[in-house]
Amino acid sequence: MTEKISSYKYELIQETIANPEFKSKLSNILKEMTANDLASLIQNSPPQERKIIWDSIELEYEGEVLGELDEQLRDELLKEMEPEEISLAISDLEVDDLVDILQALPEKITNDVLALMNSRDRGRIENVIDFPEESAGGLMNTDVITVRAENTIELVSRYLRFLKNLPQNTDDIYVVTKNDEYLGILPITKILTSDQNMTVREVMDTEFEPISSELNEVDVYDLFKAKDLFSAPVVNDKNQLLGRITVDDIIEIGADEVQEDFRALAQIEEDVFSSPKKSIKNRIFWLSINLFTAIIAAASISLFADVFEKVVYAAVLMPIVASMGGIAATQTLGIYIRAEAMRKLNRKNFRYLFRREFIVSLVNGIFFSIFIFGITFFWFSDYNLAIAISIAMILNLIMAAVGGFLLPYILRKIGYDPAISGGVIITTITDLIGFVTFLGIVSFLVV
Amino acid sequence: MTEKISSYKYELIQETIANPEFKSKLSNILKEMTANDLASLIQNSPPQERKIIWDSIELEYEGEVLGELDEQLRDELLKEMEPEEISLAISDLEVDDLVDILQALPEKITNDVLALMNSRDRGRIENVIDFPEESAGGLMNTDVITVRAENTIELVSRYLRFLKNLPQNTDDIYVVTKNDEYLGILPITKILTSDQNMTVREVMDTEFEPISSELNEVDVYDLFKAKDLFSAPVVNDKNQLLGRITVDDIIEIGADEVQEDFRALAQIEEDVFSSPKKSIKNRIFWLSINLFTAIIAAASISLFADVFEKVVYAAVLMPIVASMGGIAATQTLGIYIRAEAMRKLNRKNFRYLFRREFIVSLVNGIFFSIFIFGITFFWFSDYNLAIAISIAMILNLIMAAVGGFLLPYILRKIGYDPAISGGVIITTITDLIGFVTFLGIVSFLVV
Numbered sequence: 001m002t003e004k005i006s007s008y009k010y011e012l013i014q015e016t017i018a019n020p021e022f023k024s025k026l027s028n029i030l031k032e033m034t035a036n037d038l039a040s041l042i043q044n045s046p047p048q049e050r051k052i053i054w055d056s057i058e059l060e061y062e063g064e065v066l067g068e069l070d071e072q073l074r075d076e077l078l079k080e081m082e083p084e085e086i087s088l089a090i091s092d093l094e095v096d097d098l099v100d101i102l103q104a105l106p107e108k109i110t111n112d113v114l115a116l117m118n119s120r121d122r123g124r125i126e127n128v129i130d131f132p133e134e135s136a137g138g139l140m141n142t143d144v145i146t147v148r149a150e151n152t153i154e155l156v157s158r159y160l161r162f163l164k165n166l167p168q169n170t171d172d173i174y175v176v177t178k179n180d181e182y183l184g185i186l187p188i189t190k191i192l193t194s195d196q197n198m199t200v201r202e203v204m205d206t207e208f209e210p211i212s213s214e215l216n217e218v219d220v221y222d223l224f225k226a227k228d229l230f231s232a233p234v235v236n237d238k239n240q241l242l243g244r245i246t247v248d249d250i251i252e253i254g255a256d257e258v259q260e261d262f263r264a265l266a267q268i269e270e271d272v273f274s275s276p277k278k279s280i281k282n283r284i285f286w287l288s289i290n291l292f293t294a295i296i297a298a299a300s301i302s303l304f305a306d307v308f309e310k311v312v313y314a315a316v317l318m319p320i321v322a323s324m325g326g327i328a329a330t331q332t333l334g335i336y337i338r339a340e341a342m343r344k345l346n347r348k349n350f351r352y353l354f355r356r357e358f359i360v361s362l363v364n365g366i367f368f369s370i371f372i373f374g375i376t377f378f379w380f381s382d383y384n385l386a387i388a389i390s391i392a393m394i395l396n397l398i399m400a401a402v403g404g405f406l407l408p409y410i411l412r413k414i415g416y417d418p419a420i421s422g423g424v425i426i427t428t429i430t431d432l433i434g435f436v437t438f439l440g441i442v443s444f445l446v447v
Numbered sequence: 448m449t450e451k452i453s454s455y456k457y458e459l460i461q462e463t464i465a466n467p468e469f470k471s472k473l474s475n476i477l478k479e480m481t482a483n484d485l486a487s488l489i490q491n492s493p494p495q496e497r498k499i500i501w502d503s504i505e506l507e508y509e510g511e512v513l514g515e516l517d518e519q520l521r522d523e524l525l526k527e528m529e530p531e532e533i534s535l536a537i538s539d540l541e542v543d544d545l546v547d548i549l550q551a552l553p554e555k556i557t558n559d560v561l562a563l564m565n566s567r568d569r570g571r572i573e574n575v576i577d578f579p580e581e582s583a584g585g586l587m588n589t590d591v592i593t594v595r596a597e598n599t600i601e602l603v604s605r606y607l608r609f610l611k612n613l614p615q616n617t618d619d620i621y622v623v624t625k626n627d628e629y630l631g632i633l634p635i636t637k638i639l640t641s642d643q644n645m646t647v648r649e650v651m652d653t654e655f656e657p658i659s660s661e662l663n664e665v666d667v668y669d670l671f672k673a674k675d676l677f678s679a680p681v682v683n684d685k686n687q688l689l690g691r692i693t694v695d696d697i698i699e700i701g702a703d704e705v706q707e708d709f710r711a712l713a714q715i716e717e718d719v720f721s722s723p724k725k726s727i728k729n730r731i732f733w734l735s736i737n738l739f740t741a742i743i744a745a746a747s748i749s750l751f752a753d754v755f756e757k758v759v760y761a762a763v764l765m766p767i768v769a770s771m772g773g774i775a776a777t778q779t780l781g782i783y784i785r786a787e788a789m790r791k792l793n794r795k796n797f798r799y800l801f802r803r804e805f806i807v808s809l810v811n812g813i814f815f816s817i818f819i820f821g822i823t824f825f826w827f828s829d830y831n832l833a834i835a836i837s838i839a840m841i842l843n844l845i846m847a848a849v850g851g852f853l854l855p856y857i858l859r860k861i862g863y864d865p866a867i868s869g870g871v872i873i874t875t876i877t878d879l880i881g882f883v884t885f886l887g888i889v890s891f892l893v894v
Contacts, residue, residue: 036673046799157639166636169677171618188635189613192604226483228695230616230677247694248675254702259785262709266781267774273786273796276806283778284811290774291815294767295822302763308755315762316749319878320741322766327714327737331730334713338706339720348461349720352493359723364731368738375742431766 013041017049027056035061039068047275062089067097072271075104083112091121096141096249099128103138127242136220137213139250140234140243143167146176147200149183154196156186169246171230175204180240182210182233210235213242220245221253261337264419265330286424293428297322300432304439307446313380314442317389321438324368325396325430332357332404333426337419340408354405361401365394384445392438400430460488464496474503482508486515494722509536514544519718522551530559538568543588543696546575574689583667584660586697587681587690590614593623594647596630601643603633616693618677622651627687629657629680657682660689667692668700708784711866712777733871740875744769747879751886754893760827761889764836768885771815772843772877779804779851780873784866787855801852808848812841831892839885847877 016026030038030053038057042050042065054077057065066074066089078086078101086105090098090113102110102125114122124142131137145166147156156173160166173191175183184204194203210233211220223229224247231246263269267286270278301318308315339345339353369390376386407426408418463473477485477500485504489497489512501524504512513521513536525533525548533552537545537560549557549572561569571589578584592613594603603620607613620638622630631651641650657680658667671679671694678693710716714733717725748765755762786792786800816837823833854873855865 034673036675040673044796046796046803160636160639164640166640169618169675170636171616171677188639189607189617191639192607192635193611193613225695225698226481226487228616228693230618230694246675247677247698248672251672251694251698252701254699255705258702258705258709262705262712262785263781265709265712266777266784268778268781272782273800276803276810279803279807280810283775283807284814286778287771287774287811287815290771291767291818294770297770298763298767301766302760305759305763308759308762312752312755313749315755315765316745316752318762319748319766319769319882320738320745323741323744323878324734324737327734328730330713331715331733334710334715335719337713338709346461349491349493353720356493356723356726360726360730363723363727364734367731368734371738431770435766 013053017052026052027058030056031058035064036068038065043070043073043271044273046273050273059085059088060092063091063093063097063101066090066101067093070271071104074101078104083109083116087113087116091117094141095124095128095143096139099125099138100133102129103133131213134217135213136211136215136217136234136245137242139217139220140213140245141167141249142243144233144241144244145170145173146180146241147173147186148178149175149199149201149204151200152196153191153194153198153200153203156191156200157196160191169231169248172233172244174233174241174244175200176241182235182239182241184208185233208232210239210241211245212237217250217253218257221250224250225254257341261341261419264417265334265337265423267423289424293424293431296428297431297435301435301439303436304443307439307443311385311442311446313382313385314439314446317376317385318435318438320372321389321392321396322431322434324393325400325434326427328361328364328397329400329404329426329430330423332361332401333408333418333422336405336408337422340412340418350409357401357405358398361398365397368397369394382446385442388438388441388445391441392434395437396430396434399433400426403429460500461492461496464499470503473499474505477503478505482511483515485512490517490520490718491720493720497720506532506535507539510538510540510544510548513537513548514540517718518551521548525552530556530563534560534563538564541588542571542575542590543586546572546585547580549576550580578660581664582660583658583662583664583681583692584689586664586667587660587692588614588696589690591680591688591691592617592620593627593688594620594633595625596622596646596648596651598647599643600638600641600645600647600650603638603647604643607638616678616695619680619691621680621688621691622647623688629682629686629688631655632680655679657686657688658692659684664697664700665704668697671697672701704788708788708866711864712781712784712870714870736871740871740878743875744878744882748882748886750883751890754886754890758832758889758893760829760832761886761893764823764832765882765885767819768836768839768843769878769881771840772847772881773874775808775811775844776847776851776873776877777870779808779848780855780865780869783852783855784869787859787865797856804848804852805845808845812844815844816841829893832889835885835888835892838888839881842884843877843881846880847873850876 013026013029016029033041038053038061042053045053066077069077081089086101086109090101093101098121102113105113114125127142128137128140145160145163147159170188172185172187175186177183184206185208186200186204190203211223213234213236224232229247231244233244234242236242268282270282335353335357372393373386373390376389377383404426407429408422411418411422460473460476463476480488485500485508489500492500513524516524528536533548533556537548540548545568549560552560561572574589575584575587592607592610594606617635619632619634622633624630631653632655633647633651637650658670660681660683670676676694678691680691681689683689715729717729782800782804819840820833820837823836824830851873854876855869858865858869
């Protein structure tokens with residue numbers, strides 16, 4: 001049901017945008033939407049509509065919407081805003097979102113915005129801003145409720161009743177010493193179901209290992225996934241409680257990680273609805289790199305130019321070897337990138353994977369080299385040409401596997417992300433090997 | 448901290464496996480691990496070690512591990528198990544995991560397993576098994592606590608205390624009529640902080656729209672993400688409460704969706720650590736398709752074989768045009784697949800994207816055709832060859848954008864997933880257009 005309503009609304013909004021006289025109607029529709037719906041509406045609109053929607057959102061709502069947007073788009077919008085506007089917009093945000101936004105600003109603007117904030121907000125921020133955005137410390141919120149171990153459950157119940165409004169999505173409260181050292185978790189459900197005369201110490205759960213503020217966000221995501229957590233406490237290296245992470249703050253991390261790899265493999269680095277100007281710039285980058293590598297491949301072919309004068313069909317068959325090598329290498333590279341992203345590559349299974357890729361390429365190499373021998377012989381009735389292509393095929397498929405596996409390993413060693421540059425480099429290598437081996441053998445056997 | 452311990456353990460386990468005399472030691476280590484750690488250990492181990500680990504897990508634990516495994520691997524393990532073993536292993540599972548496993552079995556085995564279960568378990572299952580695995584109904588658990596609106600908070604508190612152990616991760620209980628019709632949510636925190644003499648009706652939250660049992664799992668994931676939910680009630684079309692979905696059951700859906708697209712783009716369809724036999728079969732499929740399309744491209748080249756006799760350098764330059772078209776088409780296809788996966792493609796922004804891709808390809812086409820004209824003229828000092836390649840380049844880049852955008856649209860219309868087959872088809876098209884336009888123009892201008 002929810003889906004239908006929101007897609008109906010979406011169409012309605014787009015129609016309203018098309019008619020500028022309905023501007024006040026647009027504000028009214030937008031006012032009723034949640035920050036997340038607004039963020040997704042902006043994300044999925046072409047640039048011009050994005051601007052109209054953004055300008056129609058009320059100032060006190062802008063902060064929440066900013067908190068829900070993709071980083072790239074958020075930073076674009078922030079660039080257009082004045083420090084005063086930013087400080088007003090973000091003052092009601094949860095501290096983790098607030099700090100994300102401040103960290104995205106140029107340092108000068110950050111200081112201006114901080115100076116414009118009230119001291120309460122500045123205080124909240126100072127606890128979190130020093131943690132890197134991609135660490136548990138950067139993900140956490142500081143709105144935790146803490147109690148002491150020696151209190152009774154009854155006293156805790158009264159304390160919560162006194163607080164009246166608990167922070168959003170509070171499922172656990174935490175037990176700490178008077179120096180804020182973490183002792184354990186007291187689930188809200190336990191407060192309800194336990195004997196009210198028992199002490200917190202008797203009821204609390206001490207088995208859960210709190211998260212270190214330095215843990216990387218991907219590890220935090222994996223931990224939540226592995227242990228079916230709704231929330232978890234974050235501590236510093238002295239085991240002092242700093243805050244808590246809730247599952248809604250980390251739910252997207254898994255998808256974002258794979259998404260980065262997907263974009264890298266498709267050689268796009270942009271948000272889907274970006275402007276033509278942005279897209280052109282972005283694509284030109286990858287196309288230029290590809291042009292460069294294609295020219296290298298062409299240069300390698302030109303070494304054998306005299307072959308074509310005598311064996312015209314070498315030019316016909318040549319792309320087959322290169323293209324098979326390219327596919328095989330992309331497959332192996334894809335496997336490597338996925339294995340690495342799962343963060344479980346160690347010496348032992350690295351060796352297994354390498355051996356397997358080698359065996360797979362050997363078997364497939366033999367299969368396809370026999371197959372292409374038959375096709376070529378049937379097609380051109382030229383025994384030497386068929387021999388040349390089948391040797392080139394098996395060599396290129398094996399090199400595709402070895403290279404598709406060792407190249408990302410080497411790229412990582414020297415500090416590059418294999419997902420981003422791996423594809424272009426490896427297909428250049430397989431193109432080169434495909435062309436040179438095939439044409440080399442032809443010129444040796446045939447010419 | 449968690450990360451270090453688990454990777455230390457992982458190495459330890461692999462060493463233990465290598466020494467068969469330590470078999471009892473292995474069971475002891477495995478006994479201390481959570482089901483999810485075991486599942487991830489199996490997932491990240493080569494086939495032989497997988498078997499040793501699986502055989503060392505105690506029967507009553509196997510069910511939980513099965514529940515945490517990737518579908519593909521889970522189904523493989525289930526195939527080796529007897530119905531008796533399965534029914535024992537899965538009897539303690541949550542009902543959503545239990546039903547997932549039953550649905551994965553061949554129908555005959557499912558009936559055998561059901562017959563071996565006790566009536567309590569059979570009863571739990573019958574409420575859920577009719578829902579498709581990928582719907583809200585298939586994701587939900589039925590272990591919900593319900594109360595009536597006319598009761599006081601005090602009575603609810605006493606009822607919960609009487610229940611003693613609430614289902615895992617209970618953050619809300621639900622308010623229903625005597626016919627099980629859904630009325631609202633009563634958060635556990637509200638029970639704690641509200642005046643005990645108020646009625647449930649006065650305290651409950653009626654704003655949240657319950658999830659329809661038919662909602663697709665991706666929409667469920669989006670809803671949880673948009674509204675920062677920990678859990679949500681599921682109703683049938685008569686608004687009767689059926690169960691609830693908790694965030695831990697849906698946290699992986701986002702990543703799984705992108706992962707499928709990634710695998711499709713890399714043309715791999717297997718789990719990372721699958722056996723050589725599986726990998727060979729799988730890769731041969733994609734390589735064969737590629738061989739077929741490469742031969743089509745070669746056949747198109749052979750139409751112009753006489754060109755090479757006169758213009759040898761045509762063979763040198765030919766792959767450049769094809770390869771640029773392939774990259775540009777993959778970029779546009781990648782954008783389309785991502786936009787579609789975000790489930791926000793509608794008529795309006797479809798048109799925007801198509802127009803943008805066209806403009807981008809036109810601008811880049813002009814840029815690269817001028818560029819390649821210069822390079823070719825500088826390299827071979829052949830004016831006609833330079834003209835031919837620059838015309839072929841601009842045509843191929845524009846066709847790459849148009850095809851890269853319309854092809855997935857058409858594939859979807861006729862019922863195919865563009866992520867799976869789109870890449871191969873579109874690069875075949877750009878290869879063909881690249882070769883034919885370039886060689887055609889060369890044979891017209893030069894020969």
